[in-house]
Amino acid sequence: MTHSPLHPSAPQLFSHVIADNSPHYRAILDVFATAKRQFRLHLRPDDVLAEARWPDAAPPLESIQQALGQLVDWGNLQAQPDTARVSTIEDFYRKRLLYRMTVGGEAVEAGLQAFSTTLARRAELQSVALDDIRARLISIREL
Numbered sequence: 001m002t003h004s005p006l007h008p009s010a011p012q013l014f015s016h017v018i019a020d021n022s023p024h025y026r027a028i029l030d031v032f033a034t035a036k037r038q039f040r041l042h043l044r045p046d047d048v049l050a051e052a053r054w055p056d057a058a059p060p061l062e063s064i065q066q067a068l069g070q071l072v073d074w075g076n077l078q079a080q081p082d083t084a085r086v087s088t089i090e091d092f093y094r095k096r097l098l099y100r101m102t103v104g105g106e107a108v109e110a111g112l113q114a115f116s117t118t119l120a121r122r123a124e125l126q127s128v129a130l131d132d133i134r135a136r137l138i139s140i141r142e143l
Contacts, residue, residue, distance in 0.1 A: 013108045015074045021067065023055040028067055029076060032101045033109045042098040044082060068099055076105035 016025035031051045035043055045065050049058060059067075071077040082096040101109070 012074045013076055013104045016071060016076065017112075019070075024059060024063075024067055025071065027052040027054050028064070028071065029101075029105070029109060032077070032099070032105070033113075036101060036106065041100050042080075043100070044096075044098060048099075068097075071105075072099070075102055076108060078102050 016022060016029065019025055028048055030053065031048050032043060034051070035041070035047075045061055045068060048068070049061055049064050052058070068077060068079070072079050077099045078101075079097040079099050082098040085096065
């Protein structure tokens with residue numbers, strides 16, 4: 001029997017990396033990771049819209065809400081009703097949600113950050129090594 005590292009019922013936490021709208025999902029999760037470092041745990045869709053660094057033009061709020069819902073389905077975020085802005089009966093029945101990162105979502109973000117940092121550091125070392133090689137070749141040519 002083969003053993004999968006993720007249990008079949010485990011959330012698909014890395015799905016956003018290969019999804020069609022991957023840059024938008026990454027922009028959204030970057031907002032949550034930044035907010036978490038600032039001790040802001042819950043965000044509204046309009047917070048995400050305002051704070052994200054979108055790869056192109058900012059998408060409409062409805063698209064962000066759909067992406068947030070998809071990230072909830074994948075297990076990166078969890079949603080809860082937002083009752084803080086309710087002032088009328090109509091507001092109460094209108095679906096408004098607050099979102100926060102799950103433990104799994106936080107782990108994925110930390111892993112992706114470590115991956116990115118390691119790649120950048122490796123590239124830096126390679127460029128230093130190339131400069132070193134260039135300098136040695138120049139000195140060999142001069143000899």
